[in-house]
Amino acid sequence: MTVSTRFALRIGAPLVAALLATTAAHADNWRYAMEEGLEDPQGLYATKFKEEIEANSDHTVQIYAVGTLGESADAMEQAQAGLLQFIDQSPGFTGALIPEAEAFLVPYVQPTDPKVVRKFFKEGVAVNEMFHEIYREQGLELLSVFPEGEMVVTTMEEFRTPADLEGMKIRTMTSPLLLETYTAFGASPIAMPWGELIGGLKTKMVDGQENPAIWIEAYDLDNLTNVMTYTGHGQYTTAVMANADFYDGLSDADKELVQNASQAALDYILDVAVELDATGLAKIKKTNPDYVINRLTTEERAPFQERAKAVEAAFVERAGERGAAILEQMKADLVTAQQ
Numbered sequence: 483m484t485v486s487t488r489f490a491l492r493i494g495a496p497l498v499a500a501l502l503a504t505t506a507a508h509a510d511n512w513r514y515a516m517e518e519g520l521e522d523p524q525g526l527y528a529t530k531f532k533e534e535i536e537a538n539s540d541h542t543v544q545i546y547a548v549g550t551l552g553e554s555a556d557a558m559e560q561a562q563a564g565l566l567q568f569i570d571q572s573p574g575f576t577g578a579l580i581p582e583a584e585a586f587l588v589p590y591v592q593p594t595d596p597k598v599v600r601k602f603f604k605e606g607v608a609v610n611e612m613f614h615e616i617y618r619e620q621g622l623e624l625l626s627v628f629p630e631g632e633m634v635v636t637t638m639e640e641f642r643t644p645a646d647l648e649g650m651k652i653r654t655m656t657s658p659l660l661l662e663t664y665t666a667f668g669a670s671p672i673a674m675p676w677g678e679l680i681g682g683l684k685t686k687m688v689d690g691q692e693n694p695a696i697w698i699e700a701y702d703l704d705n706l707t708n709v710m711t712y713t714g715h716g717q718y719t720t721a722v723m724a725n726a727d728f729y730d731g732l733s734d735a736d737k738e739l740v741q742n743a744s745q746a747a748l749d750y751i752l753d754v755a756v757e758l759d760a761t762g763l764a765k766i767k768k769t770n771p772d773y774v775i776n777r778l779t780t781e782e783r784a785p786f787q788e789r790a791k792a793v794e795a796a797f798v799e800r801a802g803e804r805g806a807a808i809l810e811q812m813k814a815d816l817v818t819a820q821q
């Protein structure tokens with residue numbers, strides 16, 4: 483007879499069941515860090531995730547917004563060390579750690595048409611099936627990947643050709659592929675964390691940057707530059723992860739809770755992301771009527787697309803066969819999503 487059976491016989495089965503139930507319902511406070519504020523896309527996702535967890539369990543979720551735990555790279559170290567249970571970090575930063583994540587940054591592979599974006603992220607094979615194992619290798623359980631809007635370049639001067647970009651210092655996030663992209667596009671890129679960008683624009687350390695319209699409007703980047711240009715080269719993508727050891731240590735019920743909350747938050751953000759993109763642009767037009775908004779024509783995009791081939795080659799060189807397979811699948815997913 484095992485110790486637990488003897489113990490159960492002594493104190494009675496109902497009491498044992500009650501004790502086990504208490505243990506199972508043990509309430510934890512889970513820490514969740516993100517790169518944005520509560521009103522921004524990452525904040526809307528995180529709030530929905532928190533609501534779902536708290537409505538369906540005794541656990542609580544504490545959200546740490548941008549700036550509260552350092553820069554993106556600092557938060558990632560804390561998540562990998564298990565000090566944070568959840569983290570939202572974008573491939574624009576994760577690419578420095580996981581080269582395959584830079585697939586989301588390769589120019590002219592991501593969808594920009596709002597009708598296509600939802601399908602690409604919701605049903606795409608690459609997004610939903612090919613990254614899980616890769617993030618696991620870095621101690622991360624990938625939960626959701628979602629878009630925040632088309633990438634737009636804001637600069638002091640107008641540009642329509644790679645030659646126009648010559649000499650312009652463009653700030654990028656810290657994934658190496660972004661430096662390669664803007665070098666290929668003709669500019670002089672400088673990688674820096676988010677916390678340095680506004681100061682960098684004010685002191686003229688950089689002349690421009692790229693981000694989606696919702697973010698440009700929310701953080702006043704339009705008032706620090708003169709022109710915004712739609713080049714059609716990318717979609718701002720972000721990803722939510724859990725610390726893998728923490729996730730593996732959860733009960734089956736809590737794993738299901740986390741997966742369900744992630745799914746609900748993903749469905750929600752996929753519905754609002756496209757709307758947010760349009761809202762950001764409309765607000766810029768209203769509050770900053772003199773701001774120049776250019777959209778490159780198909781002909782004007784062609785030389786940038788041509789130069790993007792070298793960026794793709796740099797991606798494959800770093801991310802290897804696995805990266806190449808992801809990129810091919812993304813291209814196929816794009817075609818499927820466009821149908």
Ligand code: 6CS
Nearest residue numbers: 517518655675676693697
């Ligand atoms: O440019 C950046 O660094 C930031 N852009 C967005 C849209 N979200 C967070 C990130 O840090």
